Amino acid sequence: MRKPKALKPGDTxxxxxxxxxxxxxxxxxxxGILESAGxxxxxxxxxxxxxxxxxxxxxxxxxxxQEAFDDPETHAVFCSRGGYGCSRLMPLLDLxxxxxxxxxxxxxxxxxxxxxxxxxxxxxxxxxPMALTLHTDREPWVYExxxxxxxxxxxxxxxxxxxxxxxxxRARGQVVGGCLMLLCDLIGTPExxxxxxxxxxxxxxDEAPHRVDAMLTHLINSGSIQGAAGIVVGEMTRSDxxxxxxxxxxxxxxxxxxxxxxxxxxxxxxxxxxxxxxMLSLPLGIQAEMDANLGTLKYTESLCEQx
Amino acid sequence: MRKPKALKPGDTxxxxxxxxxxxxxxxxxxxGILESAGxxxxxxxxxxxxxxxxxxxxxxxxxxxQEAFDDPETHAVFCSRGGYGCSRLMPLLDLxxxxxxxxxxxxxxxxxxxxxxxxxxxxxxxxxPMALTLHTDREPWVYExxxxxxxxxxxxxxxxxxxxxxxxxRARGQVVGGCLMLLCDLIGTPExxxxxxxxxxxxxxDEAPHRVDAMLTHLINSGSIQGAAGIVVGEMTRSDxxxxxxxxxxxxxxxxxxxxxxxxxxxxxxxxxxxxxxMLSLPLGIQAEMDANLGTLKYTESLCEQx
Numbered sequence: 001m002r003k004p005k006a007l008k009p010g011d012t013x014x015x016x017x018x019x020x021x022x023x024x025x026x027x028x029x030x031x032g033i034l035e036s037a038g039x040x041x042x043x044x045x046x047x048x049x050x051x052x053x054x055x056x057x058x059x060x061x062x063x064x065x066q067e068a069f070d071d072p073e074t075h076a077v078f079c080s081r082g083g084y085g086c087s088r089l090m091p092l093l094d095l096x097x098x099x100x101x102x103x104x105x106x107x108x109x110x111x112x113x114x115x116x117x118x119x120x121x122x123x124x125x126x127x128x129p130m131a132l133t134l135h136t137d138r139e140p141w142v143y144e145x146x147x148x149x150x151x152x153x154x155x156x157x158x159x160x161x162x163x164x165x166x167x168x169x170r171a172r173g174q175v176v177g178g179c180l181m182l183l184c185d186l187i188g189t190p191e192x193x194x195x196x197x198x199x200x201x202x203x204x205x206d207e208a209p210h211r212v213d214a215m216l217t218h219l220i221n222s223g224s225i226q227g228a229a230g231i232v233v234g235e236m237t238r239s240d241x242x243x244x245x246x247x248x249x250x251x252x253x254x255x256x257x258x259x260x261x262x263x264x265x266x267x268x269x270x271x272x273x274x275x276x277x278x279m280l281s282l283p284l285g286i287q288a289e290m291d292a293n294l295g296t297l298k299y300t301e302s303l304c305e306q307x
Numbered sequence: 308m309r310k311p312k313a314l315k316p317g318d319t320x321x322x323x324x325x326x327x328x329x330x331x332x333x334x335x336x337x338x339g340i341l342e343s344a345g346x347x348x349x350x351x352x353x354x355x356x357x358x359x360x361x362x363x364x365x366x367x368x369x370x371x372x373q374e375a376f377d378d379p380e381t382h383a384v385f386c387s388r389g390g391y392g393c394s395r396l397m398p399l400l401d402l403x404x405x406x407x408x409x410x411x412x413x414x415x416x417x418x419x420x421x422x423x424x425x426x427x428x429x430x431x432x433x434x435x436p437m438a439l440t441l442h443t444d445r446e447p448w449v450y451e452x453x454x455x456x457x458x459x460x461x462x463x464x465x466x467x468x469x470x471x472x473x474x475x476x477r478a479r480g481q482v483v484g485g486c487l488m489l490l491c492d493l494i495g496t497p498e499x500x501x502x503x504x505x506x507x508x509x510x511x512x513d514e515a516p517h518r519v520d521a522m523l524t525h526l527i528n529s530g531s532i533q534g535a536a537g538i539v540v541g542e543m544t545r546s547d548x549x550x551x552x553x554x555x556x557x558x559x560x561x562x563x564x565x566x567x568x569x570x571x572x573x574x575x576x577x578x579x580x581x582x583x584x585x586m587l588s589l590p591l592g593i594q595a596e597m598d599a600n601l602g603t604l605k606y607t608e609s610l611c612e613q614x
């Protein structure tokens with residue numbers, strides 16, 4: 001894997017919106033947090049564009065992303081929010097050129113699609129809160145984790161809770177994954193995430209219980225997940241409130257237990273990342289080890305190379 | 308393709324619930340319609356079972372489906388409703404043995420999964436209203452279409468409206484497809500629907516606009532749809548009411564036009580089938596021809612062989 005350079009005070013972060021549009025007011029706080037840490041934040045031309053559920057046309061969003069990666073003055077490319085839209089950009093981006101950079105790329109949710117494309121081309125990336133999602137007050141360890149990851153230090157901060165054990169055991173491997181729906185949307189495409197021998201992160205938001213079941217079943221029926229070394233489930237945030245009454249309810253933790261519990265793969269559940277209320281920043285494409293009995297994930301190498 | 312035998316008065320239809328549970332009261336009318344047409348309706352043991360969003364355990368649902376296909380007294384296997392659950396049954400069914408029968412298999416929505424498995428094993432099937440969905444009053448041509456299909460006659464009944472032209476042109480080929488979400492859930496699995504050279508039916512219900520976009524993009528990014536001979540879109544029922552306000556709205560017909568309109572494939576939109584208020588019963592695995600300029604689909608062979 002190619003590691004990005006760790007950020008230093010004064011370095012430039014380019015902010016891009018490859019998916020859905022965002023509220024400038026809500027984004028301001030997230031930008032302020034990055035600036036307070038000493039980084040310069042450069043807004044891409046279409047960062048606040050809006051065209052229905054997309055932050056501008058596919059061409060404009062793709063141009064922003066490509067130019068941010070190509071820009072010699074930019075040290076990191078941060079996504080402002082997810083929502084939906086990255087999968088539409090796949091045919092428009094020079095993914096090989098992006099991955100050949102040593103820029104630190106960060107985001108989560110819909111951004112899972114771009115992580116997958118970068119990781120499979122050898123660039124390690126950062127699954128972390130975005131400008132938009134930083135506007136909510138979080139525990140201090142959330143910010144500490146993000147800052148640690150950006151500086152190439154250990155992102156599993158002391159204040160963060162451990163996960164719970166779903167299937168006991170230990171595993172080591174490269175960390176991949178992200179938002180479950182996007183991982184499913186990638187199946188059968190050139191950017192499908194290869195999970196064999198990997199530690200797979202899985203989480204999602206606002207999905208009805210039967211859809212969580214369907215997506216996990218898709219991972220199983222496609223043979224995607226059976227070869228994983230370990231699984232780290234975050235939260236299926238608000239799933240239990242998103243019941244389709246004509247179909248029926250089931251607590252999401254039961255569904256995860258039902259679908260993943262019998263695979264014989266060490267599995268942690270409720271690990272704090274992604275759409276959970278408090279979240280760690282987790283490097284992707286980087287080696288880690290997990291102990292499902294203890295509910296712990298530990299990186300055995302740094303996301304970044306010190307320059 | 309292996310064609311099922313046309314139903315005759317006195318023949319037995321086995322009713323199975325491979326997906327979500329159903330309301331017996333609502334099912335009664337659908338059963339009555341089949342009985343009035345002279346068919347005997349045999350209820351499978353778990354047809355009214357309920358376990359959260361599933362009509363009983365996977366084992367019980369799979370047993371019902373398998374036994375209905377194996378039963379020498381059964382001439383047709385009808386699904387009572389969709390919802391969610393067929394994909395969980397894939398590892399539990401002897402799909403080859405089911406497809407080697409000459410039983411008429413019928414359903415839609417989640418049942419798309421079983422259609423795909425039967426069609427790719429050479430058994431033609433029927434994409435048609437189910438016991439549960441027949442409880443609502445429909446136009447006379449809806450019932451005429453179903454009865455015609457069951458008897459091996461032309462299911463495109465005179466009263467049915469035509470579709471509209473999205474991309475002009477004519478095509479011929481075997482009809483495949485069904486519910487968009489299930490077609491996406493099958494990508495990368497052994498039951499993925501091969502669309503090359505086929506006339507592909509696409510429809511769905513209760514999906515947010517950005518999800519309709521994501522699913523059509525999945526068909527494109529996986530290379531599934533580009534080789535289709537023709538596309539017949541039904542309705543994305545209630546999509547425009549299912550907007551995720553944090554993401555954004557767009558009328559579903561615009562989304563379909565955006566995603567499918569540039570593929571250069573003859574495409575009809577608003578053809579009446581699936582979750583639309585009024586729906587034709589459409590054979591799958593059977594040859595048809597379409598004229599997108601006229602909005603018409605015509606079968607050039609019968610679903611059934613007269614015995």
